[in-house]
Amino acid sequence: MIDVVTGFAAAIRFEGVTKAFGSHVVLRNLDxxxxxxxxxxxxxxxxxxxxxxxxxxxGLMRPDSGRIFVGDDEITAMRERELRATRNRFGxxxxxxxxxxxxxxxxxxxxxxxxxxxxxEAKVRSRVLDLLASVGLKGAERRAVSExxxxxxxxxxxxxxxxxxxxxxxxxxxxxxxxxxxxxAMDQLILETQRRKPALTSLIISHDMSAVFRIADKxxxxxxxAVVVEGTPQQIRESSDPLVVQFVSGSLLGPIDASQx
Amino acid sequence: xxxxxxxxxxxxALANLPVRPFRVRETIRLIGFIGVDSLPIVLLSGLFTGxxxxxxxxxxxxxxxxxxxxxxxxxxxxxxELAPTLTGLLVAGRAGSALAAELGSxxxxxxxxxLHAMAVDPVNYLVKxxxxxxTLSVPLLTAxxxxxxxxxxxxxxxxxxxxxxxxFWIRLRAWVDWADIEAGLIKGTAFGFxxxxxxxxxxxxxxxGARGVGLATTQAVVISxxxxxxxxxxIALALAEST
Ligand SMILES: Nc1ncnc2c1ncn2[C@@H]1O[C@H](COP(=O)(O)OP(=O)(O)OP(=O)(O)O)[C@@H](O)[C@H]1O
Ligand SMILES: [Mg+2]
Numbered sequence: 001m002i003d004v005v006t007g008f009a010a011a012i013r014f015e016g017v018t019k020a021f022g023s024h025v026v027l028r029n030l031d032x033x034x035x036x037x038x039x040x041x042x043x044x045x046x047x048x049x050x051x052x053x054x055x056x057x058x059g060l061m062r063p064d065s066g067r068i069f070v071g072d073d074e075i076t077a078m079r080e081r082e083l084r085a086t087r088n089r090f091g092x093x094x095x096x097x098x099x100x101x102x103x104x105x106x107x108x109x110x111x112x113x114x115x116x117x118x119x120x121e122a123k124v125r126s127r128v129l130d131l132l133a134s135v136g137l138k139g140a141e142r143r144a145v146s147e148x149x150x151x152x153x154x155x156x157x158x159x160x161x162x163x164x165x166x167x168x169x170x171x172x173x174x175x176x177x178x179x180x181x182x183x184x185a186m187d188q189l190i191l192e193t194q195r196r197k198p199a200l201t202s203l204i205i206s207h208d209m210s211a212v213f214r215i216a217d218k219x220x221x222x223x224x225x226a227v228v229v230e231g232t233p234q235q236i237r238e239s240s241d242p243l244v245v246q247f248v249s250g251s252l253l254g255p256i257d258a259s260q261x
Numbered sequence: 262x263x264x265x266x267x268x269x270x271x272x273x274a275l276a277n278l279p280v281r282p283f284r285v286r287e288t289i290r291l292i293g294f295i296g297v298d299s300l301p302i303v304l305l306s307g308l309f310t311g312x313x314x315x316x317x318x319x320x321x322x323x324x325x326x327x328x329x330x331x332x333x334x335x336x337x338x339x340x341x342e343l344a345p346t347l348t349g350l351l352v353a354g355r356a357g358s359a360l361a362a363e364l365g366s367x368x369x370x371x372x373x374x375x376l377h378a379m380a381v382d383p384v385n386y387l388v389k390x391x392x393x394x395x396t397l398s399v400p401l402l403t404a405x406x407x408x409x410x411x412x413x414x415x416x417x418x419x420x421x422x423x424x425x426x427x428x429f430w431i432r433l434r435a436w437v438d439w440a441d442i443e444a445g446l447i448k449g450t451a452f453g454f455x456x457x458x459x460x461x462x463x464x465x466x467x468x469x470g471a472r473g474v475g476l477a478t479t480q481a482v483v484i485s486x487x488x489x490x491x492x493x494x495x496i497a498l499a500l501a502e503s504t
Contacts, residue, residue, distance in 0.1 A: 060374050080382075087380040094378075098371035112379050 001033065005218045005231055008035035010069075011168065011201040012057055017066030018225075019052060026052050027063070028225030034218075039194055039202040041212045043247070044222035045256065050205045051095055053222070054170050057203075058092060059083040070168070088116065091161035095172040095205075097153035099145045099160070105132070106141035109159045116164065131159040134189055136182060151178045158186065162193060169193070171204040175211065183208065191215045209248055213237060221247065263484070266466060271458040273384045274392045280385055288390040295356040295391075296398030300405070302351055307406035310343055311335060311413030319422050328422070332429035333436030335414045340441040344406035345399075346493055349452030352399055353485040357460040360391055361481030364464025365474040373465070388465070392457035399453030400446045407445065444500050451496060452489045459485040 001010040012034035019027040026049040034040045042050050055061040056068055059075050068075045070086055078086065091112075099108050109128045113119055119127075132141055135155040140148075148156065158174055174190065175183040187208075194202050194215075206212060212219055213233045220230040221244065229236070229244050236244060246254025319331050364387060367373050376383045411433070418424040463481040467473045 055374070058374075058378050060377055084380045084382065087378060090378065092375075092378045094371055094375060096371060098375040100367075100372055100375070101370070115379065115381050 003033045003035035003038075003218065005235075006035045006038050008038055010034065011036035011071065012203065013069040014053075014056075015067045015069070017056065017063045017068060019049075019056065019061065019063050026225055027056075027066075030066070030222075030226050032220060032227055034201060034203050036201050037199050038217035039190070039204065039215055040218040040220065041216040042203060042205045042220055042222060043207070043209075043212065045247075046207075048222045049225055050222055051172055054092070054172055054203070054205065057170060058087060058090060089167045091164065091166040091169045093154070093157045093161045093169075093171045093174050095176075097150075097157040099153055099156055101145045103145065104141070105137065105143050105145065105148070105156050108145065108156055109163055112160065112164050127163065128159075131163055132156075135159045136185060151182065154178065155182075155186070158189070165197070167200060169200065169202045171202070171206075173205050173207065175206065175208055183211070187211045187215055209250075267458055267462045267484075270384070270388060270462045270465065271392075271454075274388045274458060274461075277382070277385050277389045278393075280382075282385070284386070284390045288393050291390050291394035292398055294359075295352065295394050296401060299352055299355055299398070299402060302355065303348055303402045303406055304409050306347055306351060307344065307409035308413040310347060310406075311339060311410030312417045314338060314343070314410075315414040315417040316421070319418070319424075328424060329428040329432055331418060331422075331424065331432075332414070333432030336411060336433040336437035337441055339410040339414070340407050340437055340445045341497075342445075342493075344410060345403045345445045345448035345452060346490070348399060348403045348406050348449060349456065349489045350486055352395070352402065352453070353456045353460075353482055353489065356395070356398075357456045357485050358478045358482050360395075360457075360460040361464040361467075362474055362478045364461060365467035365477040368465060368467040369470050369473060383465070388458075388461045391461055392454065395457030395460075396450060396453040399456065400449035403445055403449035404442075407442065444497075447500070448493060448496050451492060455488050455492060456485045459488060 001013060002008070003010055010033050014030050014032040017027050017030040018025065030053070032053070042053065044050055052061060056063060057070070057075065059078065063076060066076070073086060075083070075086065100111065103111070106128055109131060110124050113124045113127065129141065132138060135158055137152065137155055137159070140152065145153065145156070154174065154177060161169060161171070171190065175186050178186060190202065190204070194200050216233045218230065219233055219236045220227045222228070223243070229239065229241055231239070236248065239245065242254050243256065246256050252258060314335050315331055318334050319328060322328050322330050367387070373383050376386060415429060418429045419426065460481040463477040463484065467477040
């Protein structure tokens, strides 16, 4: 299948996915296409199910109905063991970092390599130290996770997701909580990572519209559990849809009521 | 529901035994935590359990003028019953709670999701080493409980009750045989396994934040303690039938 926005082949595809927690329906017949070899941004209000969407791609959550594909493989039909093989192709940055607090910074980033590669400890070391430097954490490798700031954790999580150079990268708000300079540096790192590997598929959840306009190839907006608007950043910027206009400008006036959950 | 979850996790952990990586280092670290770190409380409890049981039974036997039976009685009660059961309860309280809290907080902070996301099986990485460590630690602690319990009993018999050494040791040797010690160790092994799988299961399936972790911790201790006492009866029954 071809993504109409970018003209690229589909890497990840949601087909009519519905997910509810009790009576609270979060994803409602969601169709979503994430193109291969591009950076896609998933935007939408807080609590609309962006993180839930990401967890479905990794098989961390199962839909109530609908199907999800990675390439031609149907994630939703896989058993745990097959899922593991697919997950091996992914890197994921969790919204709250999800670092192992029993390990220091270095061991957190080295973890995926030590688990899955036969690289020598020297090779692991140089790879991890390089990555830590590129996320601005030079010299922090022996710090305990519990003593890091929120922004530092986020960057350790980013380094951990990148360490194995996966085919798919899922970022859940990679720059939220970072100062503007660091945020720009992380956007740059995401962009460079994408450029270095043309077949890489990046899916980024973000509330940072300036990043969307700077590095996105495709943008999809989630509302009420479905994609309501999608297009190139250019199309989003020029859209006259009141929903989009209000969201992008951060205005209180428009169809979105800030007091409604 | 709960039984199903625990049984499923137990089966998964057992099926994972031959699966690489074996996590030997992590298992040794956990034996340190579950076993070695429990030594002080187990030794102290063993010493005083042996001592108090000697004082109490001495009083009863004296009524029949049969003080000489004390050593043997205490020996059998300790090795078959008191050592495995009390050790199991102590380890459930001390280590079972900590294991459940650790896994529970990993669950609510999405560290277990992160393991899945990195294609690492949490059963292999977290559950297997903990279950093995608990299963090995409890029988070893039980054996030590036996030893210090008998030492405590002898100390009281000798210095407090002034029993002669032959009176104490002859009956003990005659009554306590390998089958008693073995029964205690079999129980200890089973109790260790129960503590390991119940604690891991409660932690692994934790829901809701800090409160959920607290609940998982309490439940791990309560469920494993009660299970252990019930299981104790059935193992005793099975052992009685097999002899
Ligand atoms: N494990 C869960 N159990 C119950 N409800 C959940 C669970 N996970 C998410 N939800 C609900 O699903 C909805 C969407 O959550 P999600 O975390 O995907 O939001 P989000 O779009 O990522 O928001 P934010 O931008 O604030 O991170 C929320 O209403 C949340 O309460
Ligand atoms: Mg989120």
